[in-house]
Amino acid sequence: MKRTRVGFTLVELLVVIAIIGVLVGLLLPAVQSAREAARRMSCGNNLKQIGLALLNYESAFRQLPPSRIELNSPQIFHMGWQTMILPFIEQPAVYELYNKNLSWFAQPNVPATTKEISGFMCPSATRNRPAAPPALMNARGITYGTPQFASNDYSAINNIRRAAWVSSGGEMPGNIQRQLPGALFPQQPGMGIRFAEFLDGTSNTICIAEAAGRPELWISGRATINPGGGVAGGTTFVADGWGWSDIQDSFSMDFASVTGLANRTNSNTAAVTINGNCTMNCTNDSEIYSFHPAGCHSLRADGSVQFMSAQMDGLLLCSLCTKAGREVTQEN
Numbered sequence: 309m310k311r312t313r314v315g316f317t318l319v320e321l322l323v324v325i326a327i328i329g330v331l332v333g334l335l336l337p338a339v340q341s342a343r344e345a346a347r348r349m350s351c352g353n354n355l356k357q358i359g360l361a362l363l364n365y366e367s368a369f370r371q372l373p374p375s376r377i378e379l380n381s382p383q384i385f386h387m388g389w390q391t392m393i394l395p396f397i398e399q400p401a402v403y404e405l406y407n408k409n410l411s412w413f414a415q416p417n418v419p420a421t422t423k424e425i426s427g428f429m430c431p432s433a434t435r436n437r438p439a440a441p442p443a444l445m446n447a448r449g450i451t452y453g454t455p456q457f458a459s460n461d462y463s464a465i466n467n468i469r470r471a472a473w474v475s476s477g478g479e480m481p482g483n484i485q486r487q488l489p490g491a492l493f494p495q496q497p498g499m500g501i502r503f504a505e506f507l508d509g510t511s512n513t514i515c516i517a518e519a520a521g522r523p524e525l526w527i528s529g530r531a532t533i534n535p536g537g538g539v540a541g542g543t544t545f546v547a548d549g550w551g552w553s554d555i556q557d558s559f560s561m562d563f564a565s566v567t568g569l570a571n572r573t574n575s576n577t578a579a580v581t582i583n584g585n586c587t588m589n590c591t592n593d594s595e596i597y598s599f600h601p602a603g604c605h606s607l608r609a610d611g612s613v614q615f616m617s618a619q620m621d622g623l624l625l626c627s628l629c630t631k632a633g634r635e636v637t638q639e640n
Contacts, residue, residue, distance in 0.1 A: 344601070346431075347430075347431040351461075352613045354426075354427050354462070355607040358516060359612070359613065360611060361393040361397045362393060362515065362516075362611070371501055374492055374497075374498065375493055375494075377498045377555070378497070378555050379497075379498070385409060386410065386412040387408050388412070388558070389492055389558070390460060390557070391552070394406075397425070405417075405419050411449070412555050413448070413450050415455075417553070421458065421552075422455055422458055423458055424459070425458060428458075428460045428462060430461040430462075433461050433520040433598075434531075439454045440523050440543075441545075444540060444543060444545055448548075457553060457554065458551050459522070459551055461519065463516065463518075463519035463549065464491065464493075464516055464558040465491070465558065466490050466558050468488050468626050469562045470573045470580055471562040471580040472563045472622065472625075474571075475562075475585040476585055476587070476622025476623045481633050481634065481635055485578040486573055486578040489630070490514075491513050491514065491609050505631060507631065508627075510608065510609035511608055511612065513609045513630070514607070514608060514609075514628045517604060517606045517607070517616075518597065518604040518605050518606075519549065519559065519595070519596060520598050520599055521592045522546050522549040523550040524545060525540070525545055525546050525591070527591050528568070529599075531544060534546065535567070535568055536569070559595070561595060564584055564590050565583040565584025565586060565590065566584060567584070568590060570583065570595065588604050588618055588620070589618050596616075602615075602617060602618055603616045603620070606628075
């Protein structure tokens with residue numbers, strides 16, 4: 309009697325392995341795309357909750373919070389907009405831990421400022437971000453160590469500067485020379501923002517946008533060396549925006565190049581230095597940035613959340629970021 313062997317020959321086994329490899333290669337991008345779609349939806353929900361918190365804040369105080377309050381003399385008073393809305397995102401305990409009459413980075417505030425709040429973090433962004441090095445900490449006045457401040461991926465836009473318009477092929481409206489205020493930028497330091505200030509309409513004004521990944525510096529999808537000057541130049545970190553408690557988390561926008569070099573608007577002459585016309589996702593150093601492949605989320609002042617395409621026209625983005633530019637905008 310002949311004994312028959314049950315199994316694959318070597319050729320058959322190689323064919324099966326090849327087929328499995330092809331199937332995995334076809335399915336893996338689809339799985340990754342599905343996961344990113346879920347993360348993107350969760351990120352948009354974070355902004356939706358922030359929008360509800362801002363509107364509830366306005367209902368309680370008849371004004372929206374300013375992007376920050378920074379008093380250093382004769383007394384100290386430090387609060388950013390994220391800290392102000394903590395009671396409205398079910399974080400009253402963290403709010404009570406925070407002493408607003410100390411610097412935001414003061415050591416007694418560390419139990420609060422190192423508390424991670426999931427609603428302030430985009431699921432697509434990196435986790436376990438490193439703390440800035442001692443030299444950079446010292447440059448900002450933090451001399452007691454290197455605390456790991458809890459991250460934040462959403463930011464208010466203080467101003468839209470002339471370089472953003474010029475790099476996009478236009479000029480600032482209203483013969484303004486240097487900049488126009490963003491949604492949460494106050495008329496006077498420390499003042500709240502009333503809805504009457506939104507001359508462009510709340511649905512046409514971006515209130516909060518993604519600025520993910522800080523304090524690490526990211527350029528076009530890569531963590532890399534900071535090409536700019538200042539205290540953070542040559543490091544792998546941004547100079548500010550180190551967490552939800554950082555009162556300098558909000559930024560003014562000039563746009564940048566795809567290599568991360570920001571445009572500049574001179575504070576005295578309003579003369580501009582143009583390095584590129586990238587509107588988002590090129591650098592997270594004081595510009596709009598996300599880890600979503602096609603664009604960034606934004607929160608409008610009316611509480612609605614919109615996903616902005618990375619190919620959005622720069623002049624349209626400038627118009628949407630101002631609250632009183634009186635521009636007429638039309639979105640597709």
